[in-house]
Amino acid sequence: MAGTTLDESTIPVIRGRFEGELLEPGDGGYDEARTVFNAMIDRRPRLIVRCSGAADVVAGILLARETSLPLAVKGGGHGVNGHAVCDDGIMLDLSPLKRIDVDPEARIARAQAGVTWGEFDAATQAHGLATTGGRITTTGIAGLTLGAGSGWLERMYGYTSHNLVAAEMVTADGQLVRASEDENADLFWGLRGGGGNFGVVTHFEYRLHEVGPMVTGGMILWPLEQAGEVLRFYRDWIEAAPDEISGGAAVVTAPPEGSVPTELQGKPVFAVIPISFGDPELLRPIREYGTPFADLTGPMPYVEVQKLMDAGSPWGFRNYWKAEAVQEFSDELVDLVLEHGKGVGSPFDACFFQPLGGALDRIPAAATAINPSAGKWFLHVFGIWETEEEAESEMAWVRRWGELMEPYARAGVPLTFSADTGDERVRATFGDEKYARLVALKDKYDPENLFRLNQNIKPS
Ligand SMILES: Cc1cc2nc3c(=O)[nH]c(=O)nc-3n(C[C@H](O)[C@H](O)[C@H](O)COP(=O)(O)OP(=O)(O)OC[C@H]3O[C@@H](n4cnc5c(N)ncnc54)[C@H](O)[C@@H]3O)c2cc1C
Missing domain, CATH: 3.30.465.10 (Uridine Diphospho-n-acetylenolpyruvylglucosamine Reductase; domain 3)
Structure with a gap:
């Protein structure tokens, strides 16, 4: 069937090759299957294969070759660049594979x-x-x-x-x-x-x-005026902390909740998510620093720690992100990212600061394709908003962050965090040798x- 086209005569024949469902535009479930996390992505594949196992994957790949149609592969659909779904091609939807x-x-x-x-x-x-x-x-x-x-x-x-x-x-x-x-x-x-x-x-x-199953985690919140001082302390503390201490820090919008004073609700605030996989006392220095307005840390199951950021990243919103690696999170850079963080627009926007270190410094660099020399911190900016009207200002805010970071950024942020997909960016992700x-x-x-x-x- 080389040169096969997908039409009313071939699709019924092709259906027999698959165990899983085949969905065309107009079929029930088609829109659900083509929807991905980032609401900016609205693509319409010619055919969606709801894979039931490896045999469907094989059949889907062979069909893409026969038809010369583009082939998209969807796992969880979280890729912000939306590569999991394509226009007018074949999409292999792996999400039914749950074993x-x-x-x-x-x-x-x-x-x-x-x-x-x-x-x-x-x-x-x-x-x-x-x-x-x-x-x-x-x-x-x-x-x-x-x-x-x-x-x-x-x-x-x-x-x-x-x-x-x-x-x-x-x-x-x-x-x-x-x-x-x-x-x-x-x-x-x-x-x-x-x-x-x-x-x-x-x-x-x-x-x-x-x-676990029980570990210690949660969130501590400070007014933005204290952010410069607290982030410097946090940086120095976590860089010297044992491997069992994990987490990150961020500028986020304070939610309208009881733990947040009324005058701070809806305003940008500074947050640290501290996690201890060991002794809970290890978190004491950051819990006692400055005058936070809320300390929501305590013992919790690991599966709950894994949900701490869920509410801030809901499905169905528009997303535009950037991330960079830096070797040194200098005072100058701290001031720069915090100043930019003050400009959060939508309640879901965030500037997130992620410490690396620990085992990541010790794993032999040659073992995987990952670039080992990316740096000591990943700095992220997340533009996450609801309506089309906000798109221009949100994307400008994220782009501006990218410009500000240029003098400090080192290549090597892993693919998962690199929403940019240009050839040079991909090459730089790995370095020339890898x-x-x-x-x-x-x-x-x-x-x-x-x-x-x-x-x-x-x-x-
Ligand atoms: C809210 C949110 C939070 C995130 N948090 C983190 C985080 O904490 N840590 C982190 O590292 N990353 C994080 N990411 C980034 C995330 O890891 C990447 O977007 C990743 O690609 C998502 O995988 P997925 O299967 O859900 O995505 P999909 O969009 O389904 O897939 C992304 C791409 O991966 C490839 N792919 C997927 N499945 C397969 C397969 N079975 N075989 C071959 N190729 C395949 C395809 O090229 C596809 O286009 C986050 C993203 C979002 C939106």
């Missing part, structure tokens, strides 16, 4: 590609185990793992990719392959940080660690660039 098997003895979890972090954490925490996972429960394990994967446990156990022990992937020519340290080791190296460039991953296997190795891998596994709707590594 998770936990082996508590071996401390391994095997999960299918449609699982989200909320689902993964629930399954592993039933055994008191976890691995580094995304900070929002609705994020997919698939895109996050392939793009490095940053989470609250990273200062103890590294990024999510560092905890990947194997993956099963369908290649551009429809072969199901396994990648681990012992099988297709070159592919395994590239899957850990190189994104969805080499094929469609159907299963991920992760190393698990004893975590990029060249990734291009060689692309030449081997996808020389025709079938998997190009992503932060693309182009074959030579």
Whole structure:
């Protein structure tokens, strides 16, 4: 069927090749399946394959080749750049693939590609185990793992990719392959940080660690006037803190809640999310610093810590983000990002400051495609708003942040945080040496660039 076109005569035949549902425009469930996290993305695939297993992934890849239609791959649909969905092409929707098997003895979890972090954490925490996972429960394990994967446990156990022990992937020519340290080791190296460039991953296997189930976490809030002083203290404290201390800091809008004084509600405030995976007393220095107007920290289950940022990142809003790595979070930079933070517009906008360090400094750089030299902090700006009318001012605010950061930024923010997708940005994510190795891998596994709707590594 080379040169196949999708029309009324071919679709009924093609349906027989798939176990899962096929959705066309107008079908029930079509709009739900094509909807992704970022409401700025409104694309209409010609066909959506609701995959029921690896066989559907194989059939979908072969169909894309036959029809020469673009192929998009959706895990959890959280990619802010919206690559998971395409216009007029074929979309492989992996979200029905929800199986998770936990082996508590071996401390391994095997999960299918449609699982989200909320689902993964629930399954592993039933055994008191976890691995580094995304900070929002609705994020997919698939895109996050392939793009490095940053989470609250990273200062103890590294990024999510560092905890990947194997993956099963369908290649551009429809072969199901396994990648681990012992099988297709070159592919395994590239899957850990190189994104969805080499094929469609159907299963991920992760190393698990004893975590919780109770840990200490929450949020502390200070008026913005104290932010400069508190952020400097926080920076110095966390840079010297043991690996069990994690979290981040942010300028956010204070919610209209009882714990927030009326005069601060709806205003930008300074927040620290401190987390201790060890002794709760380790959080005392930051809890006692300055005069916060709310200290909402305490013992809580790890699965609740994983939900701390959910309310600030709801589905169905428009998103425009940037992130940069810096080696030194200098006083000058602290002042700059806080001044910019005062300009938050929508109640969901935020400037987020993420300390790295701990295990991330010790994991051998050569083990994965991830750029090890990105820096000591990731600084983020999140524009998240509701209506089309706000788009111009929100995007200008985020772009301005990008300009301000230019003199300080170092290349190497992992793909998961890099919403920009230009070729130079992708190359800089890895550095020249690792990029060249990734291009060689692309030449081997996808020389025709079938998997190009992503932060693309182009074959030579
Ligand atoms: C609210 C929010 C919070 C976030 N928090 C974090 C965080 O804490 N840490 C972090 O590291 N990142 C975070 N991210 C970024 C997130 O990890 C990336 O956007 C990631 O790509 C999301 O994965 P997904 O499967 O949900 O996305 P999707 O949009 O479904 O996929 C993104 C891309 O990944 C590729 N892909 C997806 N599944 C597969 C597969 N099975 N095989 C091959 N390629 C595939 C495709 O190229 C696809 O276009 C966050 C994003 C959002 C919107």
